[in-house]
Amino acid sequence: MRVFLILALLTVLCAAAVDMKKYKRALKNDSRLRKLYIEKFGAADLTSEKLTNFKEALQFVVNQNENPNIGWESDVNFFAPRSQEERNDILLKPDTSTGYDVSGLTFPLGSNAEDEVDWVSAGYISEVQDQTVDCRACWAFAALAALEGRYQILTNKSVEFSEQELIDCVYWVEDRAQDGCYGGHFADVFKFLAKFGHLASESSAPYSSSVGSCSYGAVENALTDAHLDGSKSYSLVSYDDQTLIDTLLDGPIATAVQTTQAFLFYSSGVLRDDTCTSLIPNHAVALVGYNANSFRVKNSWGTNWGDGGYMKVARGHHGCGMIFYGVIPNLVEGAPTTKDITKPPKCNDTWGASFCSNYLDYCQYYMAYCKKSCSEKLGIACE
Known part of the structure; x- marks a missing residue:
């Protein structure tokens, strides 16, 4: 029985691996390239431009996977047929006011209080969702990954909160114009919650990938057993490995990243990407665990991206910004005081x-x- 299980596991792993021979043959033959495209994405929307984009992405994947100095695997995904402009449609507008020159920058590994922390396998992280229909809402998904995990840790209640309420309402925080499907910042989520004390459940206000009106006064509040500290709704996480792993012991962290080709087409393994040297973040994700050599990251591009919607990034490395932009919500036990958020x-x-x-x-x-x-x-x- 044990031998059978090992063979079955190997079969699954082989089936999941990138078929490099098939990819190389497709790059050399237009008919095979077209056939591979249809196999991956269907024929309904196939155009010559999308086929060209796909071929370029496929070549990148092959080059990456044949590089012996890379410790992760790439694969084509829904980004492959898209132009750069179309890829930018789901990424945040880069914040050029921030940035770090991280050429060759490394960090000493911290001393692990626990050998491994994984809030996903522990049951504190909700299922991966997909925000990729023309809505730059990653900031809301990243914020809620941190909030939901820490809310459950504090209250012992598992709640899936509504990204949609945040998309519809957060631009009113401090009367500033921002957020929605045009991008935003996860820190504003925590300020919004501290100010209004209201957040619907996902089932009450499901994600629609578009912006609606901020009219949640009559929607039941799912934020019932804890609230955000009114004087300091969130805290920044110091950018060093020791602080990050210590903070992860208490729950997930929302953070930002500069996406690269390697990030977009990541499939498995531990990403240690040095192609981003002057960090300008354009996407939000959540750190949800660590082990001896990597952080586990939750994304919001569906389970067909990365490793079932997750990725691993190297510790002791800048992670294309992930260690610089960490934010956690400051939750306090007790019901929030609510205000009218529709005003x-x-x-x-x-x-x-x-x-x-x-x-x-x-x-x-x-x-x-x-x-x-x-x-x-x-x-x-x-x-």
């Missing part, structure tokens, strides 16, 4: 009519700049 901010056209006329289609994200004009466009009554 629009006061009207104040600080940017003038010319700005508003150009951006009225995106009113929900510019309420802070031209509230009166945008409120008229949206049909929202102003104070």
Whole structure:
């Protein structure tokens, strides 16, 4: 029986491995390339441009996997047929105000209090979701991975919270224009929760991959047994290996990363990517565990990306930004004090009519700049 199980496991591993011979043959023959594309993605939307994009991605994957100095495997995925512009549609706009020159930068490994921590296998992380339908909502998914894990650790209650409420409402935090499907920051999630004390469950407000109205006053609050500290809703995590593993002992961490080709087409193994040298983050993920040589990362691109929706990144390395941008919610036991989150901010056209006329289609994200004009466009009554 033991021999049978080992053989079965080997069969599964072989089946899951990248078929390099098949990929190489496809690169040399257009007919085989087309056949492989249809096998991966179907024929419905196949165009010459997508086939060209796919071929370039396939060549990258082959080059990566044949590099003996790389300790991870790549594979083509839903990014392969997309142009760079289409890939950018699900990534955050790079924040050029931040950045670190990390050429050759390494960090000493910390001393493990536990040999391994994995909040996924421990049952504190919800299933991987897919935000990849033209909605830059990674910030909400990363924030909730950290929040849900820490909420369950503190209260012993497992709750899947609603990304959709955050997408619809977080741009009103501090009357700033941001977030939604146009990108945002996970720290603003924690400020929003500290301010309003309300968050629906995923079942009450499921993810729609688009922005709706912030109208959750009548939706049952799922944030019932803990709340965000009003004086300090979140904390930044110091960027060194020891602090990260110590923080992970208490729960998951939301963080940001600069995506590269290696990141987009990661499949398995431990990523140690040195192609990002001046870090400018454009995606949010969550650190959900560690072992002797790597951090485990939860993404929000579905289970067909990476290793079932997860990846491993090397410890002792900058992780293309993951160790620099860690944030955790400061949860406190006890029910939150709720406020009305459906109340629009006061009207104040600080940017003038010319700005508003150009951006009225995106009113929900510019309420802070031209509230009166945008409120008229949206049909929202102003104070």
